[in-house]
Amino acid sequence: MKIVTAAQMQALDRRAVQEAQIPGLALMEQAGSGLVASMEQVFGSLAGKTVTILCGKGNNGGDGFVAARLLTRKRARTKVLLMAQPSSMTGDAKTMYRRFVKAAGTAAVKPYRPDERCRTIINNSQVIVDALLGTGLSAPVEGLYRSATDAINESGAPVVSADLPSGIHADTGTVMGAAVRAALTVTFGQPKLGLYLGPGIDHAGTIHIADIGIPRSFEEAVDSTISLLTLGECRRLLPPRPLSAHKGTFGHAGIIAGSVGKTGAAALAANAALRSGAGLVTVATPASVNDILESKLLEAMTVPMSETKARTLARSGLDRLLSFAQARDAVALGPGLTTHPETVEVMQALIPRLERPSVLDADALNALAGRPALLADCKVPPILTPHPGEMARLEEDASPRSINADRIGTASRFARRRRVFLILKGARTVVAHPDGRVAVCPTGNPGMATAGSGDVLTGMIVGLLAQKLEPWAAACVGAYFHGLAGDLAAADQGPIGMTAGDIIEHIPYAFTQTTTAVGY
Secondary structure (H helix, E strand, O other), X not given: OEOEOHHHHHHHHHHHHHOOOOOHHHHHHHHHHHHHHHHHXXXXXXXXXXXXXXXXXXXXXXXHHHHHHHHHHOOOEEEEEEOOOHHHOOHHHHHHHHHHHHHHOHHHEEEOOOOHHHHHHHHOOOEEEEEOOOOXXXXXXXHHHHHHHHHHHHHOOOEEEEOOOOOEXXXXXXXXXXXXXXXXXXXXXXXXXXXXXXHHHHHHOEEEEEOOOOOHHHHHOOOOOEEEOOHHHHHHHOOOOOOOOOHHHHOEEEEEOOOOOOXXXXXXXXXXXXXXXXXXXXEEEEHHHHHHHHHHOOOOEEEEEOEOOOOOEOHHHHHHHHHHHHOOXXXXXXXXXXXXXXXXXXXXXXXXXXOOOEEEOHHHHHOOOOOHHHHHHOOOOOEEOOOHHHHHHHOOOOOHHHHHXXXXXXXXXXXXXXXXXXXXXXXXXXXXXXXXOEEEOOOOOHHHOOOOHHHHHHHHXXXXXXXXXXXXXXXXXXXXXXXXXXXXHHHHHOOOOOOHHHHHHHHHHHHOOOOOXXXX
């Protein structure tokens, strides 16, 4: 599903009206209907509940009036606060205002004023709908709209935003002076770029996407290289599990990981690879920690490798490591290796000589700091999985802040320049293809901000590569289901106190999901 800018969405709307001859009123009716459907999915029946809708005078307000009419029909106690005089409304929005008044009466609409009466209405609401400003916002929110935005945010009631939170720039996710902080955003037609960038992520809350009837062929024709990963798409990419299969059918994943005090990273990656369907998993690790790692693993195998006095991988083991990697269907490097100088040398020598699909994470990435040109010698383009700090070490004159300020641009440029597949981890993980394509992952939650989550992702991806998924598919599927497993863990136990092991336990359930709690 393509992610669009405000201009691209407006062009889609025009095509639907002019070429497909879908009336604008029909698009607006579908938008309001989708808004209500998502509200009921999240909050249950709204009958008898007090719902206040704040409507601007434009099309976003028109969507709000459709929702208000439908909610009234469903016996919600609906109140509308209008940001303008009815006489100033025009077009489809005015038509929807009249339809609502016909259904609910003029008393159901009150002008918004920054006074105690309106604040009381807002504060007494059980659900608030933000239909103030749409995708066309280009100036800071001021005046009545600023007052209404502040009142909504101070109310304490759950807020549902129509299309995107008012005050968020549709293309950049920046706050335009002030912005509504929503619990749920129901975006119409196609997802908007600003919902997945910067402050837009926090202000949007959970995102649902409502189909408003724009022809699929029009959506597919949008000139956008940025897409949103979806459950249906990622499920279709999963490798088949034929009835005649045996463990060899699903590949042998190799993992080069671990050191003294860091065998946990290797164990997490190995277990995640197994949970992701790999038939066999073997971990190569420094000899003196091999027994420790074996005690943590029941289903995965281990191979002891030459080590330094610091109990990290040694230069003398390079040939054995190459043979190890060559004997596997796919290989992952990095978790828990450390940045011991000799281990760094091993990684710098090993990475360009790999001939199997590979995942580079953690200390394998740190070994490339200052030397990303080594990637040009890779025989098979690897998948890199940096967090913003690791990404900053791979890019010249970069910092975690600058990386996060332009996550999509950074990931896309690096993947194209270095001819690699790149997964930039973080809130709304970004997956970049060497050909310029970018996918945004909508799954994941703050509970996953814990030690070992990245090792789990590495294990999942190498497990998928071992099952013969192409690197782009493995990167997208791994990122999506890694986040979904984390979402399932958070739903079971809450995000506080989640561990990487909790994510692993939920991987099989993530792969079998047919629907999600969110609308993607």
